[in-house]
Amino acid sequence: MAGYEALARSGPASLKAEPLARQLNTTKGSFYWHFADVPAFHTALLTRWEGESTARLDAALALETHPVGQLRRLAQVIGGRAAEDEDRETAIEPAIRAWAKDNAKARLAVTRVDQYRLALMQRLLAEIGIANPEMTRIIYACAIGMEDLPEDRPGGNAQAMGSLVDLVLALR
Template structure:
């Protein structure tokens, strides 16, 4: 008796691409390399995507959708502007440090116009949210939003291996900024 294999869905290819991007970088986003990861043929890839640029666009759309949804989740964690600010800053740090594709998307954006545009929209949305929350708290200096956001992104590059420490550190930064009001 032979084992029937499951037909791959478009999302299977996209999930595999995000994982490959996070692990290997944009060079892994080729039909043949992805087919090998999924133990299938390139024909399956081309069943779901017209070509590699269409695949890249779909991959970036999925990542952007998830990045936007993460903002909604962060906002739902807090009841006040202060707790929402803390949760949003911690979400940024968590996205940058876990094995999501965000660090790889940032690296890819240096050389790929589509990734750069997608990242630009996500960054603008997150910065606008942080600026708005700071404004609600009474902090009008827009540079504070950039400082909090940039710290959240960059903190993942610290080589310490202490899960949760980055979220705690960014929370301390938010507390420090709030103490300046």
């Protein structure tokens, strides 16, 4: 999506009709054909990101049957680059998180995604027998921070997240 690319490359200032039209080599009228206004475009972009973020996790969890495998995969999906992000110059989530610092709509979308992910992690940890909510926050904070860390090898961040989950599980 052009909005993702613009946000990741140039920040929130690029999420306006004129910069997007230039990027797409089209007119502002074309932008307004698709969206009533810039706030409607922002809403559509954030709604899409939120839906993709939760759907990606649901699909990843469906690949595992045991809570340990699900927790490991969940942390790896959040912390590692998603396959669909590898085609982009940069991943979208760090850009949306940066935008959320100054934009209420983006902040609400990030909060909903964070709450969804934290609830999934907390449920899985509880099923495994770890009731300490701090473990959920530690794993999640590492996962979202890992997104900003350059990988030393392909899949390195996801592997590191798997190792963190293994370490937490060893502590129980």
